[in-house]
Amino acid sequence: MKARAMGIAIALALITVAAGGAAPALDRYDATYVAEGASLRYFYTPDTTDQRVAANTQDGLVEQDRYGKFVPSLAESWKASADSSEWTFSLRKGIMWVDSKGQKTAYEITADDFVNGFRYVADPKSGIKNLSKDIRKLIVGLNNYYLDLVDIDSGKKKDLGRDQALAAFDSSVGIKALDRYTVTYKLTKPTPFFLSFLVMELFLPVEQDFLASVGQDFGVAKEKILYSGAYYIADWQRDKQIVLKANPAYWDAKSITVKTVNLQKVVNADVQIQMFQRGELSSASLSADQVKALGKTKWASYIYPAEPSTVTYWFDINFTSANPEFKAFANNLNFRKALYYGIDRAKLNELDDPYQPANILRNTVIPEQTVFDEKGKDYSDYPGVKEIRASGNHYDLKKARDYLSKAIADLTDGKGGIKGVSAATVDFKPIAQFQVDGKLPLQILYVHFTDATDTKRALLLKAMIESTFGKENVVVELGQVIDDMFAEAVEPRRFDIINDNFRFGFADPSAQLGRLITDGGINDGMYSDPEFDKLVADATAKTTLSERYAIFAKAEALFLDRCYVLPWKMGGGAYTISKVLPFTYPRGGFGITRFKYKGMIVEKDPITAARYLQLKTAFYKELTALTGK
Amino acid sequence: MGPYVLRRLGQSLFTVVIVVVSVFMLLRLMPSSGYFTREDYVNMDATARTAYLRNMGVLDNPAIQFGHFISGLAKADLGRSIAIYPRTPVLTILAEKAPYSLWFGLAALVISMGLGLGLGVLMARQKDKVADGIGTVYVTIVRAIPSLIWLFLIQQWVTGLLGWPMVFYGDRPVSWILPTASLSLSGIAWYAIWLRRFMVDEENRDYVRFATSKGLPRRRVMTGHVLRNALVPLVQYFPQQVLLTIAGSLLIESIYSIPGMGGLLVNAIRQQDNPIVQALVLLYSVLGIAGVFLGDILMMLVDPRIKLEGSGGAKAGKA
Known part of the structure; x- marks a missing residue:
């Protein structure tokens, strides 16, 4: 009898483990938002x-x-x-x-x-x-x-x-x-x-x-x-809160576990963690500093990385800059390659993820596991982009310096004078104004936002570029915008290099590559490459996905090899602490249905990092089986 | 009194018109790129952007736009938001937001006056003693340390210590306490330090010495003469303080997620939401001017020696 009872207990324990230690589900989800809906x-x-x-x-x-x-x-x-x-x-x-x-x-x-x-x-x-x-x-x-x-x-x-x-x-x-x-x-x-x-x-x-x-x-x-x-919407108070209640007439009501969603506006997302600790929220996003601060507390075991998004961050290079020194260098492939190898992107990512910065690296414009062909093959596994994706952090000091030497040989007269460039005042007012003398060191204006993280990133990038290439060759000036990079810097062309990112619109590489062609909507650098444009046009004309993606992959590989933009990070790569069971709700790289709470399970207790890893492993195994990889 | 009121009303109307017309025209000088975000520029070609601006009415001649604004005003229609809350009537937005700022502001004003005036009297009566020292330390701390610091500290520490919510909830009265208290802190200091100063000034005047030498009890001298005269320069600001509570507090409403008026004007200017900016400028300028006017009247009522006519109006206090 005793042995039988013990057997039942062990069986129950195994079931619990198999279910990931499932705790009772709640019918309420509490979260915050910072930006008020229009x-x-x-x-x-x-x-x-x-x-x-x-x-x-x-x-x-x-x-x-x-x-x-x-x-x-x-x-x-x-x-x-x-x-x-x-x-x-x-x-x-x-x-x-x-x-x-x-x-x-x-x-x-x-x-x-x-x-x-x-x-x-x-x-x-x-x-x-x-x-x-x-x-x-x-x-x-x-x-x-x-x-x-x-x-x-x-x-x-x-x-x-x-x-x-x-x-x-x-x-x-x-x-x-x-x-x-x-x-x-x-x-x-x-x-x-x-x-x-x-x-x-x-x-x-x-x-x-x-x-x-x-x-x-x-x-x-x-x-x-x-x-x-x-x-x-059961309650909507402008700039205060939004309360959603489950629609009793919904066609798929059985999939709705959470019956009430309470969204509370906060002005600063940093308060989320305190609100979560006090039981006011079901989940909270954490900044790198908050992750560090919680490192030795009881909460540390509940912190895990948030799922990355399909947004890609990249550095834009201004090919038509009013800074004549930078314009000369920006149009030189060797210089762009020097930047490509000279920026330690993993180091930059430490500002967002101090523990696993390489996890949020992205080398390509088109995100991985988002676009699939008719056989379920991921676009990012197509030849050309696959190698770039696999190259990881391609920071290489020697290559960076070699390429800069080549650029300097191409563009200067051997005595430090930049060919065709004379002394001038660069007028990027109100962001910056500085003198250039048409000689090395090359002066670059990097424009960033004034928030703490972006300022730290700008200072780090400046130090990185100047130490990699030497201040005798390159000097980085910093300029700031207040709240609209496009209106303040991009549209009036007041930058040499900026950090940019865009939503991924729909399930095709043309969603981004189609807008990065000459005169494309997000070609902020204003470069022009007929060969790239033709490849994009050729790919767009193909209707069989595998044929289409093969050409798009060639186009993207060429685009990245010529360094028109320098991708460096994927979006959404912060940390989280949550009672929401991961992978229970819709997923997607575009559109709005990925924001649905349908199927979401909210537990009574926070999910541990160990359990998240188990669930993640299992989920990606299922996903891989489904997509046929 | 009558001619004075009429003259002041005329001046006030003229001032409001100048302010409103200036702001209206300045808004029309803003670049049209401000009506679009980065994402808008990605999605919209030049044709779509022009069509959008035309349908918003911002491409019309500014004089015609101003005519629309005035005719709308005549019908109590302040227009509809074009950027922050697109298409929502401005009056609806104000009707939703103003009560939060008003109630928090008025509650804080009552507390500020009650505690601030009490503290001021205590400090004046106990000049150079312990109570005065403690009051001075409080005033110095509140006024010297940037409010952002102590407001955040109060939110973090007090809510943690007492287990109160970190943000305001309409249905949880306990969450109303800290925002109100935070709003009151600087008001208390303001009333305390100025009342103390005016009372000390008054105490040194001849009529006080005379009354004291005549044997009047100190309490009667302080309340019947010193306090009453010390309050004269302060009451001038009272109507303005009451009326402008509607403007809310950008900082405190942000910290505690109170959906009031604080920050609305700044956001509207940033997003070039012309109808909201126009409405708020009109509202705040009318209230500001009315506050000054009512302050003069109130000061005259409190102190009958003050004459508003014939001598260039009331003499303002130094507060």
Whole structure:
């Protein structure tokens, strides 16, 4: 009997271990946000607060599951034409919009709601800023429809009335409701990765009668929108808090474990850890300094790295700088290679992750484990980028100095004078103003933000470059911007080198590489390389993903080899302490559905770092099996 | 009194108009790039940006825009936010935020006056004694150390010590205490040090010596004469302090996550949210001018010797 009891106890213990020591789940999730959402108009979500709210209160046609795979949402199935240029979605039937009290309305979610969503987005008067030219040109007829309205509004087009132009949406734009539950999208070109567009906020539905009834007030209060997602907004106090409650009429209610989400605004994310320790929050992000401070406390065993994001940080080099010394060097490949090898990126990363700085290195523009071909192969495993990705921290003092010597030989007259450059005043006011003498040392202006971490990084980078190359060769000046790098430095061209990063838009390398071509939207350095442009164009023309990605990989390898930008870090690489069971909620590298709380399990006690590692190992094993690697 | 009030009202109206027109026109001189973020520039081409600006109305002639603003004002319509809370009526934003700043501000003002005036009287009566020394140390600390430091320390230590929430919650009254106390600390010091100074000044005047030599009890001299006269320069600021509580406190509202008016103007200027800036400038200038005007009236009521007419208006105190 005793032996039997002991056997049962051991079995229970093993089950507990196998389940990762699961603790009871809570039905409430408490978190903070720093940036206030602009509004509840969910078609335009400029920051993560808006995105979190939109993702959890509205559903689109598809969403991403916890592996990042596209799965049905309000559409229960879909099919694409053979060339992927026409996509048809069949909607679930009987799903109703709910109001801000969680009550079902009289409105059913139908195909028309998706058509009307885009009708709203495509009207310039709606002021939806994220309707990019690329998307306008992706859907048949959309760009012309939009431009007609713009011309009518500006008075340039007088032969067509606004109402007439609006009425032309149904006949001219390639988004149509074939019947009450079928919506189709006709695209201007084969787009096998179109599903990744559908997780963007632009493709969400809206109920037309409700929209007409609220007019300009759409999204200015929680009562002024309807809800199609897992939660409705039960309380929304501007600049204070957002409370989400589970939608009782939700089509997938069984997946909603957390019934109440309480988001509390704080002005400084650093208070999160104290709030977490006092039981006010379910999770907290930690800075490097906080991780160090907690190193010898009981909390240390609960700290683990946050999951990296698909955002890549890179250094932009100004090829058209008003600093004549830097302009001469920036356009020299040997100098750019000297920087490539001369910046110790792992050292820079210690400011964010003092313990495992190499873990947040990223050498490529396109993030890993985000874009997969038709066979499930990760784009970052394609030849060209795979080698660069594997090269780790390519800091190499000897190579850096050798390349700088070559650059100096190319660009100077042997006596330290820079060819074609004479003394001048470099006017980067109000950021900086300095004299250059047209001789070595080369003067570089690095522009950074004034917060503590970015200032430390700037000082470290300055020390690193000057010690690597010698102050007799290179001197780094520092300039600061207050809160908008683009408006203060990039747009007025007041920089030599800056640190930059961009959201990854959709599941294709063109999301970034397509914008990094000559005159591309994020080509902040203003370089030009016809060979790279052609490779991107060639890749874009291919519709078979494996063929497409092979050429994109060549393009990216060439781009990185020529050092037009210098990638150095992945986003999201801070530390966390949390009661949320990792890998239980949606995942993805783009769009908003990755912000859903669907499936999230919140435990009573914080997750230990050891348990996180177990869960991570198991998760990535499953993910690898799924993606066929 | 009547002509004086009319003249002051006319001057006040003129000042408000000058301030509002100046700010309105200055906003129109700001670069249009301020209406867009980096992400906007990535997403929007020049056509889309121009269309966006046109639909916001910022490409219209400034005189026409000003006409819209004035006609809106006549209908009590301050317009809609264009950047911080896009499309939300400005009046709705103010109606949501102002009560937080008002209630916290008024509560803090009452505490500041109650404790500050009490401390000031005590310090004056106990001049150069222990109570005066302790009060002076308090005032020196509050005024010499940057408020950011002690405000953060109070939030970190006191909430940790007492187990109170770190931020404000509308449904947890205990979380209202520290923001109110923090708001009061500098007010207490301000009232205490100025009242002490004015009372000490008054104590040295001939009429006080005369009253004391006539045998009036010290308590009566202090309360009936010294305190009453010492309060005259302070009451001038009282209406302004009450009215401008609506502006909130950027620092304390930020630290305790109070969704009040503090910081709204700064954010609106940074994000070029013209309708909010215009509304706040109008509101604050009207309240500021009204505060000065009411202060003069109040001072005259407290001290009938002060005449507002015929001598260039009331003489301001030094506080």
